Amino acid sequence: MSTTNLPQLQAPSHCDLAVVGGGIVGLAVARELVRCHPRASVCVLEREAAIGTHQTGHNSGVIHAGVYYAPGSLKARLCVAGARELYAYCEERGIAVEACGKLIVATGAGELDRLEELERRGRANGVPGLRRIDAREIETLEPHARGIAALHSPGTGIVDFGAVARAYARDVVEAGGSVVTGCAVEAVREHGGALRFTHSHGATEAGHAIFCAGAWADRLAVAAGADPDPRIVPFRGAYLRLVPERRQLVRALIYPVPDPSLPFLGVHLTRHIDGDVLIGPTALLAGARDAYALSRVRREDLLDTLVWPGSWRMFRSRWRAGLTELGHATLRSTLVRAAARYVPELRAQDVEPAASFAGVRAQALGRNGRLVDDFVFSATPRALHVRNAPSPAATSSLAIGRYVVGEAERGFGL
Secondary structure (H helix, E strand, O other): OOOOOOOOOOOOOEEEEEEEOOOHHHHHHHHHHHHHOOOOOEEEEOOOOOOOOOHHHOOOOEEOOOOOOOOOOHHHHHHHHHHHHHHHHHHHHOOOEEOOOEEEEEOOHHHHHHHHHHHHHHHHHOOOOOEEEEHHHHHHHOOOOOOOEEEEEOOOEEEOHHHHHHHHHHHHHHOOOEEEOOOOEEEEEEEOOEEEEEEOOEEEEEEEEEEOOHHHHHHHHHHOOOOOOOEEEEEEEOOEEEOHHHHHHOOOEEEEOOOOOOOOOOOEEEEOOOOOEEEEOOOEEOOOOOOOOOOOOOHHHHHHHHOOHHHHHHHHHHHHHHHHHHHHHHOHHHHHHHHHOOOOOOOHHHEEEOHHHOEEEEEEEOOOOOEOOOOEEEEEOOEEEEEEOOOOOOOOHHHHHHHHHHHHHHHHOO
């Protein structure tokens, strides 16, 4: 089932449970709802003409193993469980998937303490097969990579998350739920013991709702009565692509040791399930929540970022990182140079733009200027809101669906 051959439905006037957002998280939640509550009418309302058109369809396709995340955090718990379940799901559904493995490479002695901390986190999180390797073993696994030490995560893999989302949508429809596209929710209010959604198809009343709206999560949460903190601030991630004759430089996935103070993983080299090898991403503050083209600016989105007190606190504390990212975004040579630290043979002539892979990260930013790193959920009367679900949300989607439905059952008395 492709994104374009879902039955073209009108939104129902009534349903028991509405899920707002047809990305991979919203569809995983809807799938879990129809499995756990087969007698309830479940409807997904998606603003775009097709499912999975935003973060689901614009990412590097990596199935993360759970190395990076603070032990005990939701990210750690849901990523490790979600990855295991996702591999099994893809095998069952015949979706192309590969546990190709990943190296996190330290190129200097100053990175060894951070690498050791990542190893500690990964072991605490139960990441399967994680091991520390030396320079010789790095070259055995990735002959063109160089470093003084690395972590090897054999359970990290690659998949087309768009294909996974389409399979989730099929599960929802086959279980009796509905997925309605081209249905942008414009307003929501409590009405007569239900939630009334005004949208581009008219209106729908739902007994309860779960909002999985990605880049628009904060707006819909506030419309339903939630606190405006945190706010979504969009960051655009762009990539370069290795030209076909140089793809042999990378066998699988090669990552740097990340800055622990930021929720971004740094410039890395990623083999896609279709054979492409990407370099990136950048992390540039974007002028729109759907700024897949750098030139796209939406006045409302830009104003939302600029009037938020947390934005200015972030600018003051992260300006050096911002300048680095600006260089990566504007000069191809700086992005290549960053990746060449651990793949020294890489040259500017080995790459070309990969415009189709640009993505926008819907990053939650607190009023205090803190970039929110963990998954965040909030509740309003009759609704549950997924407020922050960046990477590894796609990896964790089945586990997130189970977690969110459990929270909804407790909150709604289902």
